[in-house]
Amino acid sequence: MGKHAVIGLMRSLANELAPHFIRANTIHPSSTNTKMIQNETIWSAFAPGVENPTVDDFGDTFTAMNLLPVPWMEPVDISHAVAWLASDESRYVTGVTLPSMRATSRSTTDDADAGRTRALTTDPERLELGRELRGQTRCPSPWR
Numbered sequence: 001m002g003k004h005a006v007i008g009l010m011r012s013l014a015n016e017l018a019p020h021f022i023r024a025n026t027i028h029p030s031s032t033n034t035k036m037i038q039n040e041t042i043w044s045a046f047a048p049g050v051e052n053p054t055v056d057d058f059g060d061t062f063t064a065m066n067l068l069p070v071p072w073m074e075p076v077d078i079s080h081a082v083a084w085l086a087s088d089e090s091r092y093v094t095g096v097t098l099p100s101m102r103a104t105s106r107s108t109t110d111d112a113d114a115g116r117t118r119a120l121t122t123d124p125e126r127l128e129l130g131r132e133l134r135g136q137t138r139c140p141s142p143w144r
Helices: 003-020 040-046 059-065 075-086 114-121 124-134
Strands: 026-029 097-100
Touching: 003 026, 026 075, 075 097
Parallel strands: 026 097
Antiparallel strands: none
């Protein structure tokens, strides 16, 4: 089942179950420090041309993809988001897609394309731009 299908199912459930105070939400984490990304196949994909790549060869690439200047999240970070959604503090939150440290687009849209993201972030000029942008202060939001 694709991400859009999961989001659609969650939104349908949220609409149907909200009158009964049953909440439905989804969490969409960015890269997470698990075996899914910590393996030679992924390292090779994100560090093309590097012979026998290691985690050090692609950490900058993953850092450039994230809004926060870290290469990946730890599994416990996602657990904390799940715990919050299950807690009374989020009792009125339903029908929400909770992004965690979104990649590249720096937005919360649901249509991030992993292949496009990988292609954009292996470009050395784009990586350098990402490093420069991380050093700049972002404009404050007018909504705060």
